Amino acid sequence: MTIRRIGAEGGTGTGGQHLPFSRAVEAGGWLKVSGQTPMRDGEVVEGGIIEQSRLAIQNCIDIMTEAGYGLETVTHVSVVLTDSRYFQSFNKVFAEVFGEHPPARICMVADLVVDCKVEVDVTCYKG
Known part of the structure; x- marks a missing residue:
């Protein structure tokens, strides 16, 4: 089986720190996208849970698209919210x-290591 690493050179996190992991990894038709926060150019985008949720999900979609996967291939999503009161608002964006x-x-x-409200990762399958 071939393993393909997307963005293996790592990205840039808050404060310009180098992120030492791939943005996604593909193997055997599966794609696992690393957790995405509401960041652009290494900085968290300010805003409420709706705006931050949209951007975190869009960051996942952008990586999926780069790897050749679409929304119809998403099999599982993991979500971390920093406050349970965000649940209903996140669900609206998710839907x-x-x-x-x-x-x-x-x-x-759970607490996040980045000062934001949400982190999202996705798992895709394309047989």
Whole structure:
């Protein structure tokens, strides 16, 4: 089996720190996208949970698209929220994006190492 690493050179995190992991890894028809936060150019975009959720999901979609995967290939989404009160708002954004192709999902509340409200990762399959 061939393993393809997308963005293996790493990205840029907050404060310009080098991120030592691939943005995604593909193997055997599966694509695993690393957790994405609402960041652009290494900086968290300010805003409420709606705006931050949209950007975190869009960052996943951008990586999926680069790797040749579409929304219909998403099998599972993991979500970390920093406050349980964000759950309903996140669900609204999630439904807007995945309405036609709802994947399985886990949503949890935890502290994040980046000062933002949400982190999202996706798993895709294309047989």
